Amino acid sequence: MEMVKTMGETKWDILYDPKKKSLFSRIEEFAINTYFSDVFVKAILSASKIKSGKIFEPGSGGGMACAKFAQKGFEIISMDLSENALKKGKELFNFLSLDGKFTLGDLFNLPIKNNQFDVVFNQGVMEHFRLAKMDAPAGVKEMMRVLKKDGTLVILVPAYFSPLYFIYKFFKFFNLLEKYWPYTDQDFLHKHELYQMMQKAGCKNITVRRLWSSFFFSMIGYCKKIDEDE
Numbered sequence: 001m002e003m004v005k006t007m008g009e010t011k012w013d014i015l016y017d018p019k020k021k022s023l024f025s026r027i028e029e030f031a032i033n034t035y036f037s038d039v040f041v042k043a044i045l046s047a048s049k050i051k052s053g054k055i056f057e058p059g060s061g062g063g064m065a066c067a068k069f070a071q072k073g074f075e076i077i078s079m080d081l082s083e084n085a086l087k088k089g090k091e092l093f094n095f096l097s098l099d100g101k102f103t104l105g106d107l108f109n110l111p112i113k114n115n116q117f118d119v120v121f122n123q124g125v126m127e128h129f130r131l132a133k134m135d136a137p138a139g140v141k142e143m144m145r146v147l148k149k150d151g152t153l154v155i156l157v158p159a160y161f162s163p164l165y166f167i168y169k170f171f172k173f174f175n176l177l178e179k180y181w182p183y184t185d186q187d188f189l190h191k192h193e194l195y196q197m198m199q200k201a202g203c204k205n206i207t208v209r210r211l212w213s214s215f216f217f218s219m220i221g222y223c224k225k226i227d228e229d230e
């Protein structure tokens with residue numbers, strides 16, 4: 001395993017600092033580890049229809065979905081803005097004796113050449129940009145750039161009117177967000193919002209749907225890269 005380069009501290013480093021971990025983050029991590037990462041991996045493999053190859057996750061956090069792919073024999077490149085997140089992912093890979101590459105980097109400016117991967121995906125990342133006034137389609141475009149021709153882009157985000165949405169609203173109503181919710185820029189996407197984010201990035205033949213197997217928590221969007229120049 002290798003750490004490619006280093007950057008300064010981000011708000012995500014604080015989130016992934018083991019000493020500052022909130023109860024919500026612990027519950028979320030437990031749920032993703034024990035159930036949701038399997039659901040995400042199945043959905044990604046069903047969208048991409050591949051059995052081997054190179055998979056890249058920009059915004060990999062603790063690397064739980066990446067670890068599931070590595071266990072299935074895929075070549076994994078895990079990237080995050082946060083050194084603490086990458087550290088956590090590396091620890092998980094070491095604990096499970098898995099191989100993978102870990103890169104520190106920004107998905108809006110990927111430190112990677114064009115046309116490299118069979119699948120580029122992320123989960124729980126692209127919903128953090130709109131409220132922070134960042135251009136999410138520009139990030140999607142970068143993800144498309146590093147996909148091989150015929151490779152698959154998959155984006156998973158929390159869905160509007162999902163169970164998490166109602167929990168979020170409850171916390172918001174009782175002014176508990178600041179104390180208990182780990183994300184200041186949380187967004188829940190309608191189907192058409194994820195579709196438009198991908199369309200603005202130049203994606204074609206896009207499919208967006210609710211992921212029933214995630215108990216409606218997630219919206220999944222995917223498409224193939226048709227041309228090498230996309």
Ligand SMILES: C[S@@+](CC[C@H](N)C(=O)[O-])C[C@H]1O[C@@H](n2cnc3c(N)ncnc32)[C@H](O)[C@@H]1O
Binds near residue numbers: 061079124
């Ligand atoms: C809510 S976490 C989700 C992590 C993981 N995908 C999961 O499902 O557990 C969002 C992750 O995206 C990362 N992130 C946010 N902005 C990023 C950016 N511009 N480039 C790369 N990673 C980013 C954060 O550091 C964080 O690890």
